[in-house]
Amino acid sequence: MPGEVIDRPNPEPLPSNIPDDVLSLAVKLDKTTLSDKDNASLVAFRKAACYIAAAMIFLRDNVYLERDLTFDDVKPRLLGHWGTCPGLILVYSHLNYLIKKHDLDIIYVVGPGHGAPAILAALWLEGSMGKFFPEYSRTKEGLHNLITKFSVTGGPPSHINAETPGAIHEGGELGYALAVSFGAVMDKPDLIVACIVGDGEAETGPTATAWHGYKYIDPKESGAVIPIVHVNGFKISERTIYGCMDNKELTTLFTGYGYQPRFVEDLKDIDADLGSSMEWALSEIKKIQKAARSGKPIMKPRWPVIIMRTPKGWSGPKKVDGEFIEGSFRSHQVPLMKAKSDPNHLKDLQAWLKSYGPEHLFKEDGTPTEEVVSIIPESDRKKMGQLKETYDPYVGIKVPQWSKFGVPKGDEVSCMTVCGKFLDQTLQDNPTTVRIFSPDELVSNKLDAVFNHTGRNFQWDEFSTAQGGRVIEILSEHCCQGFMQGYTLTGRVGLFPSYEAFLSIIHTMMVQYAKFGKMAKEVSWRGAIGSLNYIETSTWTRQEHNGFSHQNPAFIGAVLNLKPDAARVYLPPDANCFLSTLAHCLRSKNYVNLMVGSKAPSPVFLSVEEADAHCRAGASVWKFASTDGGLEPDVVLVGIGAEITFEVVKAAELLRELAPALRVRVVNVTDLMVLGTEGTHPHALTSNDFNAMFTADKYIHFNYHGYAPELKGLLFGRPQSERITVESYREEGSTTTPFDMMLVNRTSRYHVAEYALRGGAKFNQKVEVDLVSNIADIKHRVVKTREYILANGKDPEGTYDTPAFEGLKKGKGGEQVLYEG
Template sequence: MRFSILPTPANSEISIQQVRAAHQAELDAIARYCRLTNYLAAAQIYLKDNFLLKQPLKSEHIKDCLLGHWGTCPGINLIYVHLNCLIQHHDISLFLVAEAGDGTPAMLANLYLERSLQAFYPELTLDANGLATLIRGFSSPCGFLNHDYAGEELGYALAVAFGAVMDNPDLIVACVISDQEAETGATANAWDSYKLIDPAKSGAVLPILHLNGDQTSTAAIYAAMSDIELQQRFTGYGYQVRIVDSQKNQFDKDSATQNALDLNADLYGSLDWAYREICRIQQAARLGQAITQPKFPLLIVRSPKDWTGIQEIDRASIKESHRSHQIPAKDVKTNPQQLQLLEDWLRSYKIEELFDQQGCPIREILNLCPQDKQRMGCHVHISGEGVYKPLNLPNIFDFAIPIQTKSCSHEEDQFSSTEQIGKYIKTVIEQNPQTFRIFCPDQLESSNLSALLEVNHHNAHGSIQSDDLQVSLRKERMLEFFSQHTCQGWLQGYLLTGRHGLFLSHEASLNSIISMVNQHARFLKLSKTLPWRSRSVGFAQSSVASLNYLAVSTPWQQEYSDFSQQSSSFINAVLTQKAEIVRVYLPPDANCLITTIAHCLNTTDQINLILTSADPMPQWLTMAEAIAHCRAGASIWHWASTDEGIDPDVVLVGIGDRSTVEVMAAAHILRDEMAALRVRVVNVTDLRVLEEDAENYQHLDKEMFEALFTRDRPVIINFHGTLAVLEQLFFGRPNPDRFQLNGDRGEVIPSFAQNLRHGTSRFHLIIQAIRLAAPRNPVVAARASERVHYYRHILAERYRSSQKLGGDRASPSLS
């Protein structure tokens, strides 16, 4: 960014009259631009023919199904064209983030005029044919432009915007927040995000709160607040607030034209002021004279919901009403009076003055659009041109834990997987200082990731003392912020602008962002169907680094808290998505965890969930063995099986590190005490390989499934997650009755005795193995009753011990 302007005082006033006098011609052009984009937005909602209104409007010109939202479109159109002017005036790198949905017709209208849509869809030319394709295609079942595929969650556009500017010092992201979005908890948390942005090293977000009136029959809270209330609220957040609303009373019909002119000039001057304030703050920081607690600008734009539209239908007021939020006139196809109102509305824009004979917008309007890569719709961080670059990853063998023995019967042979992965991630950060960040809603130290604290510039929210080894909050690679929604939004913004990240969290806490994960998964799925994402249209292939979750504290051990952390249902939620989009990994030890993390950080266009434990655990595989095991996703552990797993009586399967410990302990005890019972031990680290058909993605076909689990022998599965997940994964496999499923039963257990209460302990597995092996192995059958009763006695003792001592005395070892 070039700082070619002088800083302005924070309290400088904007004279609408002076702005209008100095820039009248440009403001007149902006007004014509808005007339055109408002027409295009309305036409997209209503018309399927007669797009230039060369004939009287008829019923057959109206779409059969009316979808879309009109009310917010005029305000968005005004904001968009003023941002275009700001880009051209100051030659800046800027793009717009807005909540998908309500303003889609407006966004498409602007993208069409600046030719951004044409860059990706060549048929959207600036002529009558391209105009017809745009308008007819909106919300059409067979069209390529759909109204709204954002889905379940509102409110995190602001967090995404802040994620986009991190480590992008030359970038400004304008974020339009609607009054509906402002009422969400996700947005409420995100207002403080600027406090984590270092103006010396990152870009800036310009929040624009667009107050547009009622969206439902109840007034929107922020739109109903007075200017004083709004000033106090956002000044309290730490912003410099400017309210863009030249008419301090209500918009009324008699003064509507003057109000529009004043709003136009006010926004023109306010955006220029906001840009100068951003430059002033950044310039000071980059010259080593950083402002303490800088106050970034925030604009609040009030626009009437009925602006330029129909005022009344059938004696029901549309003006300043929720009725104008979506489709103002719903019966235009069958009601002649409403059809006439629609025609009068569309003709009020005088589009014959805005298009030439070929249906191309006039030059005066097109001149307001930036060219080439300055267009917001073709910005380098949106198109993906050359932005994504793979990480420079360290050699995983440098972090390998040597395996001295496969039994790990002693405490001194155990290691914390997260402690080791912390060392690996620390090196990833050091080798990628501008393109990798960690987003962490929970404490790093409680997850045994203290190695990450050795990285320079760990953030800390409080004041920094001179002797503090940690530096300030706003200079960091690791952002600890307790809001899951905000961390998710930051990470998505960071990834979508070409960088890489890792989301660290307690497993149970991830449930709060399920809908956000689902939205990102749908985005990835949809993006794979778009031709321009896989072929060259003047831009490089736009891959996005995968969204990686490392769920550290699990519900199987009371590592951090009690009731609130006992949930493994996040796995259930993400498995609703296709295997080509979402993968779930449960590495059994540290070397497998390092291998898995390295793999996930190298992938693109996926969501990867990795589950592990923070406590010291047995280690099973060398690094070379871990690579082979993780590559397969599931394999037989021959060294832990009877005769390397040949001709077993029963198959023991571990999925998850703690579940695997119990499986290994059961196999160890059976080998010592019932050597005649032949056991095969299988470990699964990539959960989705178990699916019968993962649509040509990595999975176990019938032959490989039977090679692993046999064709007809009993299979006992000890799983980290819920039984519902196992039932889903094994659905369609032949002979399902031979699978004995053990896992999270969904109970809340107030002790350390999760394995005992869930039926997943080593003794439960031993009892199941004896019972299932006895019908086919007479030697086992001869001792079955005595052994089963013995291990039931052991379980009873463990239950009593857990009640007396407050936990299960068994340690994560094989003894």
């Protein structure tokens, strides 16, 4: 029925025949009656915060309007974003009220990141700015400093970042606030995250998918998110999609997502409207959680969502120079851009600021009045800017002894299969502090051993609801990244395994996170957090069956471009090395760890003890594959990457047959950062150490998994760089065979051997004498191998035999297994 009031707090799933007037599906409850005191305090807080926020954008002096404004009181550069601020402050005030009334732990995640003036103003009023930044204390001088230093060199920036108390989300790139919020509440049953999503941000793809995030939240073990869609109608200079949707359309959308929507849009009684909506949302959350925690979970519970309509730039100038400001895109940034030079703009600015009544909001000493602060939680630990989960949350995890999962040297195993068993134990040992976030690829990537003692946490079907589960699988890399960020920034440890080719989808998300981390290290009050951990597998070297589209190692370069104190890139050559690396990364803090490895069975080159030493060093000479243990080489062959290294070792084996006089040193690099020029990275080898491993003057050939320019950039500045050659992924590929991928990208054993012969001939006359004939032999082998592949659709028998070196098994390894996925 039109206008029907839904009085049941948690309706059953929607019927398939939605009525024409779907507004009946939006929750309509009586407004909560606020006491006169509470209502006055909410209004006073909002006025004070709006005053401060507006002043921050404009004023360099006279911050309390103790005299008429002059041009000298206005900043020379007007920077900031006003339009979203009133709405953000409105929500902040009511969250304070809710926390104080119900003794809650709430994190406020702000999607409109450029709303920093709003959040900084509220943080100053509650004393959180002063706690972490004494220069911004809740005093007259502190407010003067905050207002005058905002968006100037050395002061707070115009967007929310790690310098903002209470923030767990970088306010740069839009689209990720909601996913971060869902990640933050996982395994924190008493935590609520209020996430405000701007109607501009709501247009992004990541946000559209993140609305499904609650379907991965088991209310028995985790907290809850209150999404608040802030519909103010405009972006920078255009209308928003949500702003052009009426209530019927928005109700249909969100009920289709599975939510209960409630609209807040009564500007004449906004506090009663929002206050009753907040109470309703909290009661719905408590009902869903109580049912789940009592053993009678609600199937497909419909979580609350608040859709809040307020004018953009609300309470600011109505018109400027004949143009509408409030309620239009013109309020997005600075409504009075000529306040420094135009007398009318200056007059309008003064009238705007005075409209808040600052003389009634601040005492003579500059501190806020009791009416302003009375809704703020009394306990510091409950204030949103000082909640421990937002700035010092790390609890640590128990990492199993990886060597117990090691495999014998010479075996042929999948790195991922072995690591899956290790992760299975890790999840058992850390039932509430470690999660895996994966885009539906764990089984394909051979990590399915994690399911021996856990499952997928999915709350939207009868088979998995209320079953918990430490694995989140959703076919959205953006959601996986956002969930992991929220989970990590609130103190836990996450792991993100992915197909190599598609990890680059979250490149900019990772960079935004790294920027947040960089700034977090530069403030003294933020504690360490667990690292972001990526496993990159199903690599281009074994994606020949899925074709060219699945071949892309570009994410390596994305991590390499980060600040050296954050970036870590590892390419373990075998299962034992990968175990060692994974254990290290799970223990580490404050890094972005990228681990690249193979899921296909491959030889174990190093014992547990050798792998431990190799990974500690980051690189080492593989004596078993070298001539005389690597002494006095004519050429140095370097493998970086699992399959790539296998080709280097096979090349060394081939060279013993073709050119026994050639003295070869084989080196494997597992920590890519050791190659950087001395001083460029904490792990970079000194010049002396580099020369000890790679020689000071002999020819060096690198066989590298990623793109050559990345490696050349690391090596730039090393002496005699003209002696270095690099082969890597050349952006060549198709649906073919594994070895043909090596051939077309010139990373095969034959190409490595050719480079070795040409380089070694410069130092060894015995090699030089036979150079032409040996090169001809190698080229002939390449031709014949390709002919065989084209004729038979598979690689030649014996291609993947374990190299016949002492200490390794000499039996046939069989053909490489091809995996679908």
